[in-house]
Amino acid sequence: MRVAFPSAGCFCAAAAKKQPARSNFQPMFRPMGTFMSQQLNPALNTAFKAARKAGDLMLRASNNLSAVRVDSKAANDFVSDVDRQAEDIIVGTLQEAYPQHRILTEEAGVLGSERAEYEWIIDPLDGTTNYLHGHPQYAISIALLHKGVLQEALVYAPERNDLYTASRGQGALLNNRRIRVSGRFELNQCLIGTGFPVVDQSMLDRYLAILKTMIQKTAGARREGAASLDLCTLAAGRTDAFFEFNLKPWDMAAGALIVQEAGGVVTDFEGEQNWLDSGNIVAANPKLLVQMLKILAQHPA
Numbered sequence: 564m565r566v567a568f569p570s571a572g573c574f575c576a577a578a579a580k581k582q583p584a585r586s587n588f589q590p591m592f593r594p595m596g597t598f599m600s601q602q603l604n605p606a607l608n609t610a611f612k613a614a615r616k617a618g619d620l621m622l623r624a625s626n627n628l629s630a631v632r633v634d635s636k637a638a639n640d641f642v643s644d645v646d647r648q649a650e651d652i653i654v655g656t657l658q659e660a661y662p663q664h665r666i667l668t669e670e671a672g673v674l675g676s677e678r679a680e681y682e683w684i685i686d687p688l689d690g691t692t693n694y695l696h697g698h699p700q701y702a703i704s705i706a707l708l709h710k711g712v713l714q715e716a717l718v719y720a721p722e723r724n725d726l727y728t729a730s731r732g733q734g735a736l737l738n739n740r741r742i743r744v745s746g747r748f749e750l751n752q753c754l755i756g757t758g759f760p761v762v763d764q765s766m767l768d769r770y771l772a773i774l775k776t777m778i779q780k781t782a783g784a785r786r787e788g789a790a791s792l793d794l795c796t797l798a799a800g801r802t803d804a805f806f807e808f809n810l811k812p813w814d815m816a817a818g819a820l821i822v823q824e825a826g827g828v829v830t831d832f833e834g835e836q837n838w839l840d841s842g843n844i845v846a847a848n849p850k851l852l853v854q855m856l857k858i859l860a861q862h863p864a
Contacts, residue, residue, distance in 0.1 A: 620649055645694070668687065686705075706816035758807040809843065
């Protein structure tokens with residue numbers, strides 16, 4: 564599916580001519596200094612500058628979503644020119660600051676040398692379908708690995724102006740406030756986050772069986788359509804656990820480190836550390852994770 568799309572410079576002009584009414588949700592703007600007061604390290608500071616520029620682009624373009632060109636990569640898997648332009652902004656900013664680093668992005672793939680010790684993993688717009696429908700649950704996700712180990716993470720939600728960050732061994736923050744996973748461990752009191760397998764539906768029957776068990780044994784389940792933010796919601800204690808099938812590294816790398824630094828545990832469905840490669844991820848506080856893994860084991864592949 565390909566529709567004619569104006570150049571990036573047309574966003575502002577189009578928005579000025581026509582600004583259809585949006586939802587009653589109003590972003591809670593904070594000045595740049597609020598975030599900078601976190602004293603971000605140089606890597607996170609650079610990532611935030613890139614994310615802020617990309618987020619501004621998204622907010623401008625969202626005033627006239629009908630002008631955005633959308634392509635279909637596969638069934639239920641969309642990419643827009645906003646994704647591509649946001650990615651160009653982020654990649655350009657990171658390459659200018661760290662030309663020797665490797666970069667893995669959702670749209671462009673791998674950039675830079677495979678021998679590089681540092682690698683950025685970027686989702687320029689996690690929650691594209693939400694964004695294209697005017698739903699505010701979308702984010703920019705940026706993670707930095709050193710020799711294959713996650714070191715830095717940033718998830719920025721432009722509509723809410725929420726900034727989640729984490730550095731290995733230094734805890735996790737939301738808008739300069741330290742966050743922590745919940746302490747609930749009784750399943751019937753827990754709220755579970757998840758994501759539907761809408762692109763690759765080969766495991767749909769298994770997923771639905773797991774979801775049925777989760778709903779029967781917990782206080783409920785939520786699916787909001789952006790895995791990076793789902794993981795951050797868990798890290799902030801607003802949900803108690805999360806699981807999803809077949810994610811890509813850019814969907815979960817940053818959010819997973821934020822969960823870990825907020826006191827949570829992240830594994831694959833077998834309780835191992837292969838989640839970044841397998842794409843199957845489960846996360847919770849340590850006591851709850853054990854119970855989540857038992858449920859997943861009841862529904863083997």
